[in-house]
Amino acid sequence: MKTKMKRFAAITATLLLLCGLLAACGGGSGSGGGGGKSESGQVYFQNFKPEQDEAYQAIAAEYTKETGVPVKVITAASGTYEQSLRSEIAKKDAPTIFQINGPVGYASWKDYTADLSASEVYTHLTDKSLAITGEDGGVYGIPLTIEGYGIIVNNKIAAQYFALPGAQATSLDEITTFAKLKAVVEDMQSKASDLRIDGVFASTSLKPGEDWRWQTHLMNVPIYYEWSGEDADLSDPAATAEIKFQYSDNFKDIFDLYLNNSTIKPTVAGSKTVDDSMAEFALGKAVMVQNGNWAYGQISGVDGNTVAAEDVTFLPIYIGAPGEETQGLCIGTENFFCINKNASEADQKASLDFMNWLYTSDAGKAHVTNDLGFIAPFDTFTDADKPADPLGQQVMDWSAKSGIQNVPWNFTVFPSQQFKDNFGGYLLLYAQDQMGWSDVTSKVIADWAAEKAAAA
Amino acid sequence: MQKSLTKYFPAFVLPTLAAFSIAFLVPFVMGIVLSFSDFTIVTDARFNGFDNYVRAFTDPSSNFVYALGFTALFTVVSIITVNILAFLLAMLLTRGLKGTNLFRGVFFVPNLIGGIVLGYVWNTILNAILSNFDLTLMYSANLGFWGLIIVNSWQMIGYMMIIYIAGIQNIPGDLKEAAAIDGANKRQTLFRITLPLVMPSITICTFLTLTNSFKLFDQNLALTGGGPSNMTEMLALNIYHTFYGRNGWSGPGQAKAVVFFALVGVIALIQLRITRSKEVEN
Known part of the structure; x- marks a missing residue:
C-alpha cells in the first residue's frame, strides 16, 4: 500500500512539473494568437519614468473615454525597468508598447520590436536620424522626447x-x-x-x-x-x-x-x-x-x-x-518607444493609434508638453507647444542655433x-x-x- | 480509519502539492535548467553546458570570488558580534531589573524596520559622523565593512536577544540553587549551568545569524551599494548586479544564484549538525 501511495505521489509530482514547464514555455511562443479580449485591440504601455506615471494614467483614462480603447499603463519602480520588462514580456498579456534606451536596449529586445517605418507618427519625426534603425533598415524605436x-x-x-x-x-x-x-x-x-x-x-x-x-x-x-x-x-x-x-x-x-x-x-x-x-x-x-x-x-x-x-x-x-x-x-534622448511585434495585430494597431493620438491630436499634444514635460521632436508641434520651463526652452534654442554643433547622446x-x-x-x-x-x-x-x- | 485515510490521501495532498509545485518546485527546476543556458528571457533559452559556471568563477569582471570572501568574513564577524552582544543583553534583561520589559521592547524594535530603510538611515548617520574627518562610508572597503557590521548587528541583536531570554528563563531555578549551595561562583554557574542549558538557543541563533548574514541584501544595497568600486559587494548583491546590470550575463548570474543556494544549504546543514551534537537534554 505504502509503495503504491509513494508511486502515486511521484507520478503526480512529475506530471505537475511537466505541466508547469510546458505552460511556462508555451507563454513565450504562443502569444501571437490569443490575448485580445476586445475586437478593436487594447493598449498595454510599460512606462519607464516613474515621475510621469500620474500623467500617463490621466492620459490613458482620457483616451479610453474618448475612443473606448482600454489603455493600461504600468510603471516600473526607478531603476527596475529592465527586470520588470523581462518578466512582463514573458507573460501572455505582454506589454504592447515598451521603452528602450537606445541601440543597446534595441540589441537586447530586437526579437520583440515591430517595424514602425510605415507608421504615421514616424513620418512626423523631424529628425529621422533620431530613430532607432535595425540592420535591415527598418525603424524599431521612435523617440518620445529630446532632452x-x-x-x-x-x-x-x-x-x-x-x-x-x-x-x-x-x-x-x-x-x-x-x-x-x-x-x-x-x-x-x-x-x-x-x-x-x-x-x-x-x-x-x-x-x-x-x-x-x-x-x-x-x-x-x-x-x-x-x-x-x-x-x-x-x-x-x-x-x-x-x-x-x-x-x-x-x-x-x-x-x-x-x-x-x-x-x-x-x-x-x-x-x-x-x-x-x-x-x-x-x-x-x-x-x-x-x-x-x-x-x-x-x-x-x-x-x-x-x-x-x-x-x-x-x-x-x-x-x-x-x-x-x-x-x-x-x-538627444534615451527614451524610445517600441511596439511589441508578438502582440496581436489588433493590439499593435491600437497601440500605434494611441501613440499617434498622443503626438498629433491637440489634446494629446497638450499632455505631451504640459504634463509629460517633453520637448517633442515631431513636426506636429509648433512654437505654441513649446515647453514652459526655462531649461527646456533653452534646449530648443540651442538645437536651432546656427553655426553650433550640438553633441548627440552617444552614451546610448x-x-x-x-x-x-x-x-x-x-x-x-x-x-x-x-x-x-x-x-x-x-x-x-x-x-x-x-x-x-x-x-x- | 487507515483505509479511508489511504483512500482520500490524494484528495488531501493534491492541493498542497500543486501549490508547492507551482510556487517552488517548478521555478526551482527552471532556475537550475537556466543556469546551464544562454538566455535573456526566461522562456527563451539555449543550452550551453557549464559555460555560465566557468564565467561566474573565472571571468575577472565577475567579482564573484571576491564577493564570496567578503561575505564569508562578514558572516563570521557578524555571528560573533550579534550572538555575544545578544547573549549579554539577554543576561542583563533576565535579572528582574526595573524597566526590563521596556528595554526588551526597545532592543527588539530595530528588527521590525525594513532593511532598505535601515540602510539609508544608517548611511546618513554614519556619513554625518565620518564627515567630521572628511571621510565617507565610500572612502574604503574597511569603513563599508564595519558600517555593514554595525547595521546588521543593530538589527539582529534584538531578535536573538528574545530567543536567548526564552532560553535563560527555561533553566530550572533549582539547578542554579543547587549550584549556589555547592559553592559555584558566578563564572562557574555561567559556563557549567547556563551555557550548556541554552545550547538549543545558541543553535537556533547561530543558524539564523549565519544564514541571514550570508544572504544579506537590502542593507548592503542601501548602505554602500557595493561601493567603493564593488569592494563591499556581498554575494546577493553581486548576483543582482550580474543579472540585471549587464548585457549577456543573465546566464552566469543564474549560475551564481544556484551556487549561492548550494552554499547556503551546505553551510547551514554542517552548522546545524555541529551545534546539535553539543546540546544537552534537560
Whole structure:
C-alpha cells in the first residue's frame, strides 16, 4: 500500500512539473494568437519614468473615454525597468508598447520590436536620424522626447562675479573654450566669500547610483570627439566595440575642475547625491552644476529656492577638444518607444493609434508638453507647444542655433550598466586619491571592451 | 480509519502539492535548467553546458570570488558580534531589573524596520559622523565593512536577544540553587549551568545569524551599494548586479544564484549538525 501511495505521489509530482514547464514555455511562443479580449485591440504601455506615471494614467483614462480603447499603463519602480520588462514580456498579456534606451536596449529586445517605418507618427519625426534603425533598415524605436544637458549656470551670481574687479570675463558669452571656463571658474572660486557661495560647482555626487552625471553624461563628450574624429558609424557594432579613450586627459581636466572648485572636499563626494547637488544650486550655494533640462523641476521644487526662472541658463560642457568654440549642448534622448511585434495585430494597431493620438491630436499634444514635460521632436508641434520651463526652452534654442554643433547622446551605445557603475567606482577612488588617472583610463578601456564582448 | 485515510490521501495532498509545485518546485527546476543556458528571457533559452559556471568563477569582471570572501568574513564577524552582544543583553534583561520589559521592547524594535530603510538611515548617520574627518562610508572597503557590521548587528541583536531570554528563563531555578549551595561562583554557574542549558538557543541563533548574514541584501544595497568600486559587494548583491546590470550575463548570474543556494544549504546543514551534537537534554 505504502509503495503504491509513494508511486502515486511521484507520478503526480512529475506530471505537475511537466505541466508547469510546458505552460511556462508555451507563454513565450504562443502569444501571437490569443490575448485580445476586445475586437478593436487594447493598449498595454510599460512606462519607464516613474515621475510621469500620474500623467500617463490621466492620459490613458482620457483616451479610453474618448475612443473606448482600454489603455493600461504600468510603471516600473526607478531603476527596475529592465527586470520588470523581462518578466512582463514573458507573460501572455505582454506589454504592447515598451521603452528602450537606445541601440543597446534595441540589441537586447530586437526579437520583440515591430517595424514602425510605415507608421504615421514616424513620418512626423523631424529628425529621422533620431530613430532607432535595425540592420535591415527598418525603424524599431521612435523617440518620445529630446532632452539636453550642459552646465547649468546661476546667471545672477555669475553677473555679480563679472562685475567684480579683475574678473576673467565680462559675460558668459565669452566662455567658449575649456581654457576660458577654467580661468573663470578658478578665479570665481578664489572670490567665493565675496560672492557668498560655498563653491563654484555643486558637489560632485559620486555615491553609487548617483554618479551617472559623470560616468555617462560627462563621458559622452570625450567619446563624441573620439568618434567624430574617426567618422565612426555608430549603427555598426564593430565601430563601438572598443574605445581608445583618446580624450582621457580632457575628461580628467574637466573632472578636476568640478572636484577642486566645489562646495565640498573631494573626499566626501562619495556620500553626495544628485539631489544634494541640485539643492545646493537651488539655494544659491553654488553657481554651476552639470545637469539637464529635466532637473528644472528639482531646482524650482527645493524649499527656499533662491534661483529665479529667468536666472538659469545653460553653458556647453567644454573639455578642451579641438574646434570646441562652436560646440553646443548635449542633445538627444534615451527614451524610445517600441511596439511589441508578438502582440496581436489588433493590439499593435491600437497601440500605434494611441501613440499617434498622443503626438498629433491637440489634446494629446497638450499632455505631451504640459504634463509629460517633453520637448517633442515631431513636426506636429509648433512654437505654441513649446515647453514652459526655462531649461527646456533653452534646449530648443540651442538645437536651432546656427553655426553650433550640438553633441548627440552617444552614451546610448555605452556597453552596460555594469560598465557605467565600474567607471563611477573608479572616479570615486580617483576623487579620494586612491587610484591614479592612468589606472582609471586603462580600466575604462578594458571594461568597455569586456562588456561589449559579453553583450555581442 | 487507515483505509479511508489511504483512500482520500490524494484528495488531501493534491492541493498542497500543486501549490508547492507551482510556487517552488517548478521555478526551482527552471532556475537550475537556466543556469546551464544562454538566455535573456526566461522562456527563451539555449543550452550551453557549464559555460555560465566557468564565467561566474573565472571571468575577472565577475567579482564573484571576491564577493564570496567578503561575505564569508562578514558572516563570521557578524555571528560573533550579534550572538555575544545578544547573549549579554539577554543576561542583563533576565535579572528582574526595573524597566526590563521596556528595554526588551526597545532592543527588539530595530528588527521590525525594513532593511532598505535601515540602510539609508544608517548611511546618513554614519556619513554625518565620518564627515567630521572628511571621510565617507565610500572612502574604503574597511569603513563599508564595519558600517555593514554595525547595521546588521543593530538589527539582529534584538531578535536573538528574545530567543536567548526564552532560553535563560527555561533553566530550572533549582539547578542554579543547587549550584549556589555547592559553592559555584558566578563564572562557574555561567559556563557549567547556563551555557550548556541554552545550547538549543545558541543553535537556533547561530543558524539564523549565519544564514541571514550570508544572504544579506537590502542593507548592503542601501548602505554602500557595493561601493567603493564593488569592494563591499556581498554575494546577493553581486548576483543582482550580474543579472540585471549587464548585457549577456543573465546566464552566469543564474549560475551564481544556484551556487549561492548550494552554499547556503551546505553551510547551514554542517552548522546545524555541529551545534546539535553539543546540546544537552534537560
